[in-house]
Amino acid sequence: MxxxxxxxxxxxxxxxxxxxxxxxxxxxxxxTRQYPKYKREPFGGFRGLHALTRRPDGDATCVGCGLCAAICPSKCIKVRTTTGPDHKKIVKQYEVEVLRCLYCGLCVEACPYKAVVLTDIYEYSGFTREEFLMTKDKLLANWDRFAESRKKSYFARFWRPLLSDFKGSAEQAALKDLSKAQRHKDIYIEAGR
Ligand code: SF4
Ligand code: SF4
Known part of the structure; x- marks a missing residue:
């Protein structure tokens, strides 16, 4: 020693x-954050409780095309439609089983009408499964709870990184290890899709 x-x-x-x-x-x-007295502001693009957006007349934007339900990997979205007197499709039932959701966001990406969103609401709990079955009315109410300031920028940013988040394509993780020529080729293919 x-x-x-x-x-x-x-x-x-x-x-x-x-x-x-x-x-x-x-x-x-x-x-230590003294939750719930002090709440954390979720980061932009946080995937929280589901909601259905509203049209200016107050009804759901959803047209019942079913794309979200078709793409959902855990099959937790149920959409049922009916035909109205003027032969218009009416969304009779729209349900999300929140407990089965993976929060992958594919439903949001698939929706052509920006009708379904994953809000920044993270405070939800319950004692029964029914409380986590989000019906159309509950989903519309969730949209009303979603912060007004966030609604405006939601579809502009969502969780997907924007090009403006990087100084150049070389910084994007997915493209980092590719050669310059390969990167340009990939971007070209991406843009041409
Ligand atoms: S976030 Fe993913 S798992 Fe959840 S409802 Fe949407 S598509 Fe389904
Ligand atoms: S939420 Fe969007 S994708 Fe899903 S049924 Fe409604 S319009 Fe179609």
């Missing part, structure tokens, strides 16, 4: 260093 190690052992330097660290932490600003 070297002299340095012997001095360390005799003077218990490691223990003193540890105690000093603990003492310093006593005066540091606490990092």
């Amino acid at each position: 070297g002299l340095r190690k012997i001095i360390n052992k005799v003077l218990m330097l490691e223990i003193l260093k540890g105690m000093a660290l603990t003492f310093k932490a006593l005066f540091r600003r606490p990092v």
